[in-house]
Amino acid sequence: MDTMISVWTMVEHVRVASGAAELAIFTAILYWFFTSSRVADMLEVVGERVGGWCGRDTSSSLRQAVRARKRQQEYSKLDSTANCRKSSLFRIKEGPVIPAPEPQLRPPSGLACGRCAPVSRESWQDHKVRDTGAVINILDIGRQNFANGGVVSRYLCDLAQCCNLCAYDYKDVVPNVVKDESVAQAIEEATQEELAKAKENGQSGASYATIRKRVEARALKVVQDISSAMSNNVLKFVAWVCHKAVRRVAGGGCGTRVAGVERLRRANAAGLPVVFVPLHRSHFDYILMTFTLYLTGLRPPLVAAGDNMRIPFFGWFLRGCGAFYIRRRVEGSEYHGDPTYKSALRAYILNSLSAGNNLEFFIEGGRTRTGKPQTPKAGILSVIMDAYLDGTIDDALLVPATLNYDKLVDGNFVREQLGMPKQMETFWSALRGIWRTLNTNHGSIRVDFNQPISLKELVTSFQKYQHYKAPIETCLTPPNNNLAVNLDRQILYNHSHSSLYGADVSTDHKMMVEAIGRHLVYDAAQATALMCTNVVSYVVLCEARRGLPAAALAARLAARTRDLAAAGRDLAYTGDAATALRHALEMLGRGLIRREGDIIRPGTSIAAQLELAYYANTVVAHYAAPAIVATALESLICASSSTEFRQSELVSASLQLCEVLSHEFIICAPCQRIQDQILDVIDSLESQQLIIKDKSDAVLEEQQWSRRMARRLEGDDDDDRPDPTQRVTYTVSDKPEAVAERQRLVLTLRPLLEAYSVTCRHLQAGTMKDVVKNSLDSLTEDFTQNKMLYGEAVSTDAIRNCLRLLRQWGVIHVYTEGKTRAVRIAEPYASASALEDVCHNVHKFNMNTPLLEPSNK
Numbered sequence: 001m002d003t004m005i006s007v008w009t010m011v012e013h014v015r016v017a018s019g020a021a022e023l024a025i026f027t028a029i030l031y032w033f034f035t036s037s038r039v040a041d042m043l044e045v046v047g048e049r050v051g052g053w054c055g056r057d058t059s060s061s062l063r064q065a066v067r068a069r070k071r072q073q074e075y076s077k078l079d080s081t082a083n084c085r086k087s088s089l090f091r092i093k094e095g096p097v098i099p100a101p102e103p104q105l106r107p108p109s110g111l112a113c114g115r116c117a118p119v120s121r122e123s124w125q126d127h128k129v130r131d132t133g134a135v136i137n138i139l140d141i142g143r144q145n146f147a148n149g150g151v152v153s154r155y156l157c158d159l160a161q162c163c164n165l166c167a168y169d170y171k172d173v174v175p176n177v178v179k180d181e182s183v184a185q186a187i188e189e190a191t192q193e194e195l196a197k198a199k200e201n202g203q204s205g206a207s208y209a210t211i212r213k214r215v216e217a218r219a220l221k222v223v224q225d226i227s228s229a230m231s232n233n234v235l236k237f238v239a240w241v242c243h244k245a246v247r248r249v250a251g252g253g254c255g256t257r258v259a260g261v262e263r264l265r266r267a268n269a270a271g272l273p274v275v276f277v278p279l280h281r282s283h284f285d286y287i288l289m290t291f292t293l294y295l296t297g298l299r300p301p302l303v304a305a306g307d308n309m310r311i312p313f314f315g316w317f318l319r320g321c322g323a324f325y326i327r328r329r330v331e332g333s334e335y336h337g338d339p340t341y342k343s344a345l346r347a348y349i350l351n352s353l354s355a356g357n358n359l360e361f362f363i364e365g366g367r368t369r370t371g372k373p374q375t376p377k378a379g380i381l382s383v384i385m386d387a388y389l390d391g392t393i394d395d396a397l398l399v400p401a402t403l404n405y406d407k408l409v410d411g412n413f414v415r416e417q418l419g420m421p422k423q424m425e426t427f428w429s430a431l432r433g434i435w436r437t438l439n440t441n442h443g444s445i446r447v448d449f450n451q452p453i454s455l456k457e458l459v460t461s462f463q464k465y466q467h468y469k470a471p472i473e474t475c476l477t478p479p480n481n482n483l484a485v486n487l488d489r490q491i492l493y494n495h496s497h498s499s500l501y502g503a504d505v506s507t508d509h510k511m512m513v514e515a516i517g518r519h520l521v522y523d524a525a526q527a528t529a530l531m532c533t534n535v536v537s538y539v540v541l542c543e544a545r546r547g548l549p550a551a552a553l554a555a556r557l558a559a560r561t562r563d564l565a566a567a568g569r570d571l572a573y574t575g576d577a578a579t580a581l582r583h584a585l586e587m588l589g590r591g592l593i594r595r596e597g598d599i600i601r602p603g604t605s606i607a608a609q610l611e612l613a614y615y616a617n618t619v620v621a622h623y624a625a626p627a628i629v630a631t632a633l634e635s636l637i638c639a640s641s642s643t644e645f646r647q648s649e650l651v652s653a654s655l656q657l658c659e660v661l662s663h664e665f666i667i668c669a670p671c672q673r674i675q676d677q678i679l680d681v682i683d684s685l686e687s688q689q690l691i692i693k694d695k696s697d698a699v700l701e702e703q704q705w706s707r708r709m710a711r712r713l714e715g716d717d718d719d720d721r722p723d724p725t726q727r728v729t730y731t732v733s734d735k736p737e738a739v740a741e742r743q744r745l746v747l748t749l750r751p752l753l754e755a756y757s758v759t760c761r762h763l764q765a766g767t768m769k770d771v772v773k774n775s776l777d778s779l780t781e782d783f784t785q786n787k788m789l790y791g792e793a794v795s796t797d798a799i800r801n802c803l804r805l806l807r808q809w810g811v812i813h814v815y816t817e818g819k820t821r822a823v824r825i826a827e828p829y830a831s832a833s834a835l836e837d838v839c840h841n842v843h844k845f846n847m848n849t850p851l852l853e854p855s856n857k
């Protein structure tokens with residue numbers, strides 16, 4: 001009986017379910033039927049037929065009369081439009097000829113370097129199609145294929161598109177990795193090491209076979225932990241979710257340069273592995289990059305993700321989208337001293353490339369905390385270079401990429417800047433973050449791809465020219481001039497180098513990886529689209545810190561926009577400055593910007609200014625070189641109390657400041673001489689009439705120009721000849737516009753220099769944490785007591801970078817005591833006067849200058 005009842009219940013369920021399905025299908029058919037014109041046409045035909053059979057004059061039916069009237073109204077509307085056009089044409093013919101407005105062109109998007117990758121620059125460019133700077137919303141890529149059909153494709157367009165996305169063959173490379181020669185060698189090494197240890201400890205039961213088995217099992221687990229589980233189904237599902245999420249999150253759309261996408265499609269046809277090298281701003285970057293490439297018809301890459309992203313559910317999901325997990329730091333982890341991890345990771349990357357996969361890794365390591373591009377981590381890049389150098393791959397195409405958001409997606413980094421530890425990613429924090437993100441309008445988003453660059457071409461160029469191998473920054477004034485030592489020190493501090501470089505890697509190889517890495521970051525940073533929030537924050541902090549009326553601020557924004565566009569920067573906003581300002585203020589929110597009546601100024605809290613500086617720093621990085629020269633100039637003026645100076649003095653002071661800020665900015669591409677960059681800036685300051693050249697130096701100017709050209713064209717490195725331009729002299733202009741411009745440039749770097757100066761003043765032996773805390777406390781006190789005006793100077797990042805510089809100069813030693821990092825002052829600087837002397841190299845650029853006195857700021 002029970003069985004019968006349960007069978008009957010099941011039958012009932014099936015009937016209800018099939019009934020519901022039938023009803024849904026019937027409703028869909030009715031909807032389709034009545035929303036199309038077919039039903040009207042059919043009614044008309046049937047009406048005519050019935051009228052005919054009944055002997056009625058069908059031409060005079062009521063229905064037709066109504067339709068005829070409607071048609072007449074339509075025709076009269078069309079007639080009046082045509083008349084209006086005709087009369088306008090007549091007026092145009094009669095009146096003066098006004099040329100049609102030229103479409104606003106953006107600069108060419110992210111071209112490869114003409115010096116070290118000229119062939120790549122030519123290869124992926126389609127000369128028949130001009131890069132008009134068009135930007136397409138990624139949600140529209142490929143949509144036209146589905147949007148013009150019937151109701152299903154109209155309303156389920158996203159689903160239709162995602163279901164039709166190309167399926168790729170993702171081979172499981174784990175079996176190959178386990179069999180890889182280098183992994184086998186590492187397993188053997190680890191086994192021998194453990195066997196020796198066991199014998200030392202007198203463990204009699206430990207045989208080679210049992211230890212080997214244990215090490216092999218551990219190695220297999222390591223490989224499985226690393227490996228991605230890329231799946232076409234997960235990708236399609238994520239693509240569909242992204243359609244919905246991006247539409248909700250990005251009110252202004254998510255744009256990408258059409259030219260960039262087209263170049264990628266052309267490069268893809270070359271059949272080489274493509275390695276995407278994006279700068280990192282948000283956790284959203286992972287998904288957006290993959291989503292954009294997938295919609296574009298490119299094979300989504302395997303993405304190197306930090307193991308902090310391996311959280312329940314989301315970590316699995318990322319794995320399905322191509323994430324493979326790497327240790328953020330091998331040193332100090334369970335894998336420290338275990339050769340199997342490094343070999344497994346290398347073998348995984350190389351086998352994935354050989355299997356035809358594309359790859360993506362964030363070259364800066366983590367997300368930028370300051371909004372500035374960070375110096376590169378070279379671990380994965382060095383593995384790819386090794387793969388090319390040892391013939392595992394013939395070549396690879398490196399694609400620098402950038403993402404930028406009108407409004408920060410992951411929440412701000414203020415806590416970390418104020419010295420609090422990073423909050424680790426967890427399932428709940430990810431859920432909270434996603435919920436918050438989905439309920440906030442983040443304005444516009446940009447995802448852009450530079451031109452693909454052949455790794456082979458880059459390596460050949462860097463091997464060919466000796467000067468590329470030279471350190472990127474100028475030599476140190478304090479405390480030594482040994483270039484090799486300095487670069488080695490620089491490399492030493494980059495953790496990822498020690499993680500993945502083998503012990504047998506030459507300094508030349510490290511230098512090449514470092515230089516290529518810096519080039520990629522530099523290229524990506526140059527091509528980053530500037531959002532209106534970036535430019536408005538910069539203007540508010542550097543030109544309107546004391547407040548400006550909205551109209552004056554809009555005028556400043558318009559001028560800054562013109563200047564950035566003229567410098568070839570891609571601006572992600574259009575329209576008049578007042579509208580851009582309104583949008584930016586809305587995005588930044590009242591917490592960051594204060595409005596008192598018509599006056600707009602930055603928020604007064606440290607947190608507000610730090611967050612504002614995050615947005616502004618994308619523009620600060622753009623102005624780094626002129627700001628360095630202007631600050632160096634101000635330090636010369638303050639030191640000599642004269643407004644006259646020699647070019648050579650300014651160049652040398654600027655080089656010193658470049659050195660001081662070498663952990664903050666990549667001033668120029670590594671294939672450029674920093675001296676030339678500084679000379680170019682000096683020329684531009686002169687053309688803007690900020691400085692005036694002594695007229696008697698006209699001959700010297702020509703000599704200087706030809707000397708610079710010769711150096712650039714021939715790679716002529718002979719700097720021993722006496723430089724006739726040493727004597728070129730300038731006078732600083734005292735015109736109000738020139739003073740205002742100098743002020744802006746000095747203010748661009750001032751918060752950083754305040755932080756550096758305070759860090760130097762608080763140098764003492766102790767734990768790293770205490771040194772950072774003391775400097776932060778002192779900066780906070782100065783700010784709250786109004787002795788220092790820049791809330792964004794209270795920044796852990798700047799303090800740590802200053803400590804890195806001092807370590808590089810040999811002023812401090814950083815060592816590990818137990819699990820704590822500690823600082824000790826190096827012997828030559830143990831006395832207060834010696835320390836003061838070396839720190840003067842920082843303090844002199846944080847000079848007291850009338851330029852920044854209250855009435856001027």
Ligand SMILES: O=P(O)(O)OC[C@H](O)CO
Nearest residue numbers: 283305306309365366367
């Ligand atoms: O910015 P972090 O340090 O949280 O790192 C984020 C990266 O996405 C890890 O892969």
